[in-house]
Amino acid sequence: MSTILYPSPIVGPIHSRRLGISLGVNVNPSDGKICTFDCIYCEVGYNRNRHTTSPRPTRQHIAAALEEKLKEMKADGSALDVITFSGNGEPTGHPDFLGIVEDTIRLRNVYYPDAKVSVLTNSTLA
Numbered sequence: 001m002s003t004i005l006y007p008s009p010i011v012g013p014i015h016s017r018r019l020g021i022s023l024g025v026n027v028n029p030s031d032g033k034i035c036t037f038d039c040i041y042c043e044v045g046y047n048r049n050r051h052t053t054s055p056r057p058t059r060q061h062i063a064a065a066l067e068e069k070l071k072e073m074k075a076d077g078s079a080l081d082v083i084t085f086s087g088n089g090e091p092t093g094h095p096d097f098l099g100i101v102e103d104t105i106r107l108r109n110v111y112y113p114d115a116k117v118s119v120l121t122n123s124t125l126a
């Protein structure tokens with residue numbers, strides 16, 4: 001099975017059959033995977049093949065990159081259904097995840113108040 005690593009911290013937007021037009025927020029590094037599971041079907045690949053050598057993006061960096069992207073999309077007249085935490089592994093393991101979600105809701109309310117915010121999680125850290 002072919003696997004893929006996503007950029008960090010912003011992915012897309014992409015069109016998701018499940019969620020609609022989705023802007024991804026990858027709170028894990030772009031050069032590897034961080035997850036509490038190691039699923040055989042993981043599109044990011046096995047943990048042993050995806051060791052990271054760089055740190056996770058900071059809360060501040062994520063907020064700045066997300067705001068830049070939302071501004072750009074708004075200026076282009078692009079639609080957005082959802083901002084989705086996903087990417088290279090489990091998003092809730094980021095030590096500032098709560099603050100990152102707060103920043104994301106604040107920015108969503110400014111630029112796309114009708115968009116949802118979703119988290120693709122394996123729930124092991126909830």
Ligand code: SF4
Nearest residue numbers: 035037039042089122
């Ligand atoms: S929980 Fe998700 S990210 Fe983690 S190994 Fe499984 S499919 Fe991959």
